[in-house]
Amino acid sequence: MISTQTQPVVVSETEIELSIVIPCLNEAETIQTVVIKARRSLEEAGIAGEIVVADNGSTDGSQALAEECGARVIPVPHRGYGAALIGGIAAAQGKYILMGDADDSYDFTAIKPFVEKLREGYALVMGTRMKGKILPGAMPPLHRWLGNPVLTAIGNVLFRTQISDYHCGMRGFNRDAIQTLGLRTSGMEFATEMVAKSALNHLSMTEIPITYYPDGRSRRPHLRTWRDGWRHLKFMLLLSPTWIFIQPGSLLTLIGVIGLVVTLLTSPAPIDDPFNRALSAQLLFSIAILIGTQIVIFGVLSRLYASKMGLLKTTPFWETLADRMSLDTGLILGSLIVVLGIGGIVAALGAGNLSTLIVGLLVLVLGTKLVFLSFVVSLIRIKDYFG
DSSP states (O other), rough: OOOOOOOOOOOGGGOOOOOEEESSSTTTTTHHHHHHHHHHHHHHHTTOOEEEEEEESSSHHHHHHHHHOOOOEEESSSSSSHHHHHHOOOOOOOOOEOOOOSSSSSOOOOOHHHHHHTTTTOSSSEEEEEEEEEEEEOOHHHIIIHHHHHHHHHHHHHTTTOSSOTSOOOOEEEEHHHHOOOOOOTTHHHHHHHHHHHHHHTOOOOEEEEOOOOOOSSSSSSSHHHHHHHHHHHHHHOHHHIIIIIIHHHHHHHHHHHHHHHHHHHHBBBTTSSSSSHHHHHHHHHHHHHHHHHHHHHHHHHHEEEEEEETOOHHHHHHHHHHHHOHHHHHHHHHHHHHHHHHHHHHHHHHHHHHHHHHHHHHEEEEHHHHHHHHHHHHHHHHHHHO
């Protein structure tokens, strides 16, 4: 029988290479097994390290059990998987961090390959269950064959990664590199945030196949399939304004512009024949332009706001674009476009031409949008102007 009466190994901060961070919420059934495996693995690999249990408010005595086995317990009052890990990472002293769940589903005796990859210079080393081994009963079929593959595929497209298991809970990383990302999500989507932001910030990543075991608890897992799956998907979409807003909006706008120009040049709509195919097409393409530009506006605002909140890293392109979309520029340029649109409307009414009227109204609306877009952009960046 393994003795749990072990005192923590006292090492100075400069000697700690690896901190093993384990989020914990009522894991009395498995926490000692996990901590003992982690401690043994550190000793056998000759790695100077520590075990940090980030406790999220356990009421079953998990804290004392972890301390008995040599772990350092950090209380994290803010609830959530991500919140617990953020608290544990902040308290960790190691140059590298290995995170894994407290349910004994990940093998903490297999930490050496993670450390070797980190020593090679990788900022993030992902465990992959999909390229490793998933033991019977370890992962529900819905997660294995649908949820995880679909969400991983979406993440790979949105963030240009080649990860096979976005949601593996066992991963190692360089603490300083990951802390520069400003990770902040408190729920299960923390796993997605780490990978997505690492990709967006061009951090080096690699994968290590691992074995995934059935967890050792008798109670239901904290993970909720549909709720947490939606949270992962929603967060990925929120981090991808270019894919979700700007690209489809730009495509729709381009289609509208080309279609409108073609119909104006080939099929003018006279005012004495108010309903014909040319007029219907011009109205249709004008609406496409309005919808497309509005989607692009939402994308621009989302991207600028995400940068301001630290969710996405700003780039020279977006900084330059935001500077050029100042309130002064927007008011001047937008007002000129509005005046041009009004002029077109007046000319159309005088000449009795519905095609010109449609174009004039379209230009008027676009100019108005630009004016108010500049207001919102300036509001997002108000501290840059007046801070």
